Amino acid sequence: MALPVHIPAGSRADIGWRVGRVVLIALLVFATPYLVPSFRLSQITGALVLAIAVVGLNLLSGFAGQISLGHAAFFGIGAYTTGVMTVKWETAVPITLVVGMVLCFVVGVLVGLPALRLQGMYLALVTLAVGVLLPSLIRRFDGLTGGSSGLFGMEWEPPGIAYFAGRGGETVWLYYVTVVALVLACVVVWNVMHSRIGRAVVALRDNEAPAIMTGINRAFVRTVVFGLSASIAGLAGGIFAVQAGILTPEAVSLLLTINLLVAMIIGGRASYWGPVFGAFVIYFVPVWTSDLSQGPISGVLFGALVILLVFVMPNGLAGGLTSLVRRVVVVVPQPPRGATEGPSPVPVEPGDPAAGNPPLEARLVR
Amino acid sequence: MTKRSSKLTLAVAVAALTFASCGAPGDDSGSGSSASDAAVEAAEALGIDLDDCPADMTDPLGDTAKVGLTLPLTGGPAAAFAVLGPGVKSAFEEANAEADLPTKFELILKDDQFQPDKTLVAARELVQKDGVVGFSGVTGTAGVLAIRDLLREECLPGIGLPGGGGTVLDPAYPEVVSGAVPFSLDARVWVEDVNERFPEGAKIATFIGNTESGKDYAEQIDHWLEETGSKSTIVDKETIDAADAAAPSSAVTTMRNSGAEVLFAAPTGAQCISIMTEAANQGWEPVIYMTTNCSSSTYFGAAGGAADGVLTLQTYKDVGSPRFADDAGVQRVRDVLKEYGGGVDLTNTTAYSGYVYGQMFVEAAKQAAASDLGLSKLGLIVAARNLDFHPDMVADGIDFTTSGLSDVAPIEAGELNSWSVAEGGFQQGKLYDFEGELTQK
Structure with missing residues (x-):
């Protein structure tokens, strides 16, 4: 059989291809707790938490093209909201997650206000200030946050069912919680980017002046996207708090923002799978390089690998994987219903869902 | 819900139930050992329940x-x-x-x-x-x-x-x-020595890092001043971030202007050097007690003449000191x-x-x-x-x-030694021993 195999969009083969991937991922998610030891599952959960934060950053910096160097702060606000509320006030974890997200949304909107007038490095500097400020505030209010000594004792007891029983029950529970949170974050971003706001985001990113002339409310779109992005990072922070059980200012330092940015680039900017791939690379490569070489050389290996990935896969791992899959299977877009059948695939006009045509990007990126 | 998504949901649910039927993935508990009476007794004396431990x-x-x-x-x-x-x-x-x-x-x-x-x-x-x-x-x-x-x-x-x-x-x-x-040993020795040097009390300034150890130092200094009935008082508290590499000029100026005769210093790394040199540069000459974390000839030697006479608690032998x-x-x-x-x-x-x-x-x-x-x-x-x-x-x-x-x-004992520029190392001072007194009650 000659490769690539061409599958008409909307055909049974296409549906099977889609459903097959979903089932495969679901199987992988459910099988993982049985296949890996508890410590590895905990590490996978750690990578998934990072992935949630990268999903948030990707919405802002990937899709909207606004550089943020302050996402560690939003992550930290979510983390410390959960940490302080659960440890000091014994609030239920789900409530703290919601409060953390709301708080991050508000702070995100406030920080996003300068984005109406600033762009590029200038906006990056404003967000950098927020990122630098938070660790100092945590140390300053050490009576509440534990300061440099750290905040300890956060946990999320699993439900009292047999599936989460045993010594590793909490690890399995947090794994599923994180998976669900990641899926929710991805669904929110997917829906936003396939809504009117999403199209406005892309229009503002690609050509701001004409976008405003067409009636797009720049202030609304930019601040909402900033807030959403921040609240997703806050959700990641909240889960991190109960997953790690420890919070220190170092955990939400500028280094975390840099890691999130690197994960977004390595994974694939403005892609839906990129944050997950990037987060796993950022999380596990240092772990494995330190196993290979117990010394400062592990940092060098990590850096070299990051540079290599950027050169070999300029579109990130998601882009590289998509290219690879397209060598095997290509889903050929079909003309819209009612259109005259042509000899070959007819280009589909993007972005008019009202007319029954989904955006072009959604039909080609598979 | 469409027919297609219903099928998908059903498939996922079936898969989930299949895995769930395999048993709890985290159920790897194998605790409860068949320990001897002596082992059980020894463990209980330390508050350890062997039934909660791996076999x-x-x-x-x-x-x-x-x-x-x-x-x-x-x-x-x-x-x-x-x-x-x-x-x-x-x-x-x-x-x-x-x-x-x-x-x-x-x-x-x-x-x-x-x-x-x-x-x-x-x-x-x-x-x-x-x-x-x-x-x-x-x-x-x-x-x-x-x-x-x-x-x-x-x-x-x-x-x-x-x-x-x-x-x-x-x-x-x-x-x-x-x-x-323990930082509590450091703080207690400092307070005891101040009480001996200044029986009528002294004005103390503290210069402490914004770190977990700094927080401990601050608490322990307050604790031992009260516990020993010291007449000394803290007149100024200055802090420094662990990553702050600049000379602490303004902090030293403030402490000097407070009239402090004693400085308790618990900074981090290279700050050990800069606090000593900055105090000397500003002509401020209090009795300086430096954290045991700085008690290395590396730091004191680098401070040059500014370190002369500065006190520090030492438990470990300093490999760079002529004494050893x-x-x-x-x-x-x-x-x-x-x-x-x-x-x-x-x-x-x-x-x-x-x-x-x-x-x-x-x-x-x-x-x-x-x-x-x-x-x-x-x-x-x-x-x-x-x-x-x-x-x-x-x-x-x-x-x-x-x-x-x-x-x-x-570790509940240490020597309060002073740096001597002439000797090129630490001079042996008084041994403070608080054996058995530092455990939290």
Whole structure:
């Protein structure tokens, strides 16, 4: 059989291809707790938490093209909201997650206000200030946050069912919680980017002046996207708090923002799978390089690998994987219903869902 | 819901139920050991319930056993702490070659970037993947606090963990045995010495880092001023961030203007040097007490004339000081590091400290092997909780002693030494010994 195999969009083969991937991922998610030891599952959960934060950053910096160097702060606000509320006030974890997200949304909107007038490095500097400020505030209010000594004792007891029983029950529970949170974050971003706001985001990113002339409310779109992005990072922070059980200012330092940015680039900017791939690379490569070489050389290996990935896969791992899959299977877009059948695939006009045509990007990126 | 999505949901649900029927994935509990009455009694004396521990808690360790050490191998703190690894390793290698122990130990290092959350992740991996029987050398109060619940859950000994914070000396965690000079000892010695020098009281300024140890220092200074009925008062409190590399000019000016006659200083790293030089530059000459974390000839030597007469508490022998140039203990450890340290810098005091942390574990192993409990995890914990030995790198007259839960601090004594520019090293001062008095009640 000659490769690539061409599958008409909307055909049974296409549906099977889609459903097959979903089932495969679901199987992988459910099988993982049985296949890996508890410590590895905990590490996978750690990578998934990072992935949630990268999903948030990707919405802002990937899709909207606004550089943020302050996402560690939003992550930290979510983390410390959960940490302080659960440890000091014994609030239920789900409530703290919601409060953390709301708080991050508000702070995100406030920080996003300068984005109406600033762009590029200038906006990056404003967000950098927020990122630098938070660790100092945590140390300053050490009576509440534990300061440099750290905040300890956060946990999320699993439900009292047999599936989460045993010594590793909490690890399995947090794994599923994180998976669900990641899926929710991805669904929110997917829906936003396939809504009117999403199209406005892309229009503002690609050509701001004409976008405003067409009636797009720049202030609304930019601040909402900033807030959403921040609240997703806050959700990641909240889960991190109960997953790690420890919070220190170092955990939400500028280094975390840099890691999130690197994960977004390595994974694939403005892609839906990129944050997950990037987060796993950022999380596990240092772990494995330190196993290979117990010394400062592990940092060098990590850096070299990051540079290599950027050169070999300029579109990130998601882009590289998509290219690879397209060598095997290509889903050929079909003309819209009612259109005259042509000899070959007819280009589909993007972005008019009202007319029954989904955006072009959604039909080609598979 | 469409027909297609219904089918998909059904498929996912079936898959979920299939896996759920396999049993709980996290159900790997195998606790409850068939321990002897003596083992049960020894464990209960330390508040350990053997039924909550893995079944092999009282089993002999076997021919070989792994010991875990998480430390920063990458990132900024690696420059200061990575050298601990060869030090700790040398102690175990020496024991394997020379001590008549039934078990050979292998030290497994794991990078934690000096971040407590990563310390815990790395420690979990060491426990579950490598099957370590204990930990040694894990550095920093926050790092020790991060892993102590894991040690409790797995009933593993953490012996020679250099965390000086008061929370590390918590009898509720008998598995944790500190290897550091407690900050409470430092603060108490400072206050006692001030009380002797200034019977009518003195004005004190504090210059303390915004770190976990800084917080401990601030609390302990207040505690001992009150506890000893001191007439001295703190007239100014200055702080500095750990990463602040600038000279503390404004802080020194404020402290000088407060009229303070005494300075309690607990900064970090290179700040140890800059606080001394800045005070000298501004012509301020209080009696300066410097944290034991700075008590190295490296820092004092770099401060030049500004360090002359500055006081600091020392428990460990300073390898750069002329006083210990011909010391037999220092020479012996230097030879061990040369043989087993893999080319480690023999002038680096941190490597020698690492050796002491490993030596504490080895000493506990020797005592356990000679006890009725034998060289098991429980044997190690019980032995480490009843230590009494004199490490080669510790000044004469100071022993590492613990006694069950009534005395959980191995180091409770130190010399208050002063730096002498003329001598090019520390001059031996008064020995303060508070044996058995630093355990939290």
